[in-house]
Amino acid sequence: MAEAKGPATKPVSNRDFDFFYQGLADGALLVQQCDGCGALRCPPGPSCPECRSFAWTALPLGGTGRIFSYTVHHHPPLAGFATPLPVALVEMDEAIRMVGPMDDTAPDRLRIGARIATRFVERDGVAGFRFVLADA
Numbered sequence: 001m002a003e004a005k006g007p008a009t010k011p012v013s014n015r016d017f018d019f020f021y022q023g024l025a026d027g028a029l030l031v032q033q034c035d036g037c038g039a040l041r042c043p044p045g046p047s048c049p050e051c052r053s054f055a056w057t058a059l060p061l062g063g064t065g066r067i068f069s070y071t072v073h074h075h076p077p078l079a080g081f082a083t084p085l086p087v088a089l090v091e092m093d094e095a096i097r098m099v100g101p102m103d104d105t106a107p108d109r110l111r112i113g114a115r116i117a118t119r120f121v122e123r124d125g126v127a128g129f130r131f132v133l134a135d136a
């Protein structure tokens with residue numbers, strides 16, 4: 001495994017994403033829930049793709065789900081991450097999919113359908129999250 005190159009980079013944020021990063025700092029995995037129709041959305045956006053409402057509420061997820069798909073990133077190096085870096089698309093138990101790193105999981109342990117949990121991390125002053133195998 002290649003060592004992490006450099007410190008973690010601070011994610012670029014904007015008014016749509018600020019709540020998400022603040023949630024991570026507070027130990028919560030947040031998605032937007034439309035106040036108009038109740039649809040969940042991730043990644044964040046200014047309006048609901050279902051009903052076009054601009055009104056929404058931050059909904060904390062339970063942090064558990066199943067791997068829907070995954071890939072293993074090898075190149076180029078990513079600041080703050082070692083390679084190979086497993087990255088999973090997870091079907092959260094709330095029926096919304098999220099992408100997240102699984103850098104504490106050996107790539108050969110990844111399986112479609114495996115149960116995952118969420119772990120919150122802080123590195124170099126940057127709050128983040130990792131998906132981990134629930135049985136690990």
Ligand SMILES: [Zn+2]
Binds near residue numbers: 034053
């Ligand atoms: Zn809506």
